[in-house]
Amino acid sequence: MRKSLLAAFALSSLLPLSAQAQSIEALSAASSAGFETASAFKLPTASPKKAAVRPAIPYRIGTVQGGMNGFPVDLSFDKRQWTIQGAMNGHPVDVIINHENRMIVGGANGSPVDLRFEWAPERILTTGGANQSPVKLEVVWAQGVLEGFANHSPVRLEFDIEAGTVKGTANHAPVGLGYDKVSGELKGAMNHAPVRVTLVNLDLFDFIQYFFLFLK
Known part of the structure; x- marks a missing residue:
């Protein structure tokens, strides 16, 4: 581009003054157009971050085994x-x-x-009674x-599904849990007691959705 402009300018110097003026104006217009075209070019912008979406899970039977609330856990x-x-x-579960x-x-x-x-898909509201208590729990996945x-x-x-973290309060006690997607291990503390269980063919979505089960 630079070489072509220099060559055109050199050629215009051989023309009469009036023609030189017209040639210089043409060069200026061409240069401005090229600059505007270059300025109009924009780098692609990153798409906005999307909320975590639960992947399709082909498994039909999952288990939770380990210990929490001071008792063994064995759920299918x-x-x-x-x-x-x-x-x-310390009680049977049949739901x-x-x-x-x-x-x-x-x-x-x-x-x-x-x-x-x-x-x-974006929320679940659960109401009624469990654990000899009224229940009203709403989960909003995107939030x-x-x-x-x-x-x-x-x-x-x-909670953060991608990071595998759950924190807050429940049952008048702090909740602090970490979930390892690879091993399926969920550990930390809630209900004023340590938690160490392994989820097989389940994930953090299941734990959150049926959270009422894990209170004591």
């Missing part, structure tokens, strides 16, 4: 029959999830479970927040 999540069975907090009627019923933690849920009331106490959790 059957996503074919939609049941949660096993034992935790049925009825998606057609949007109900969660059965028994856990020595108490009847009678819940209703409203499900949408990374679980908030409401359960086990006779306010619940407020902030």
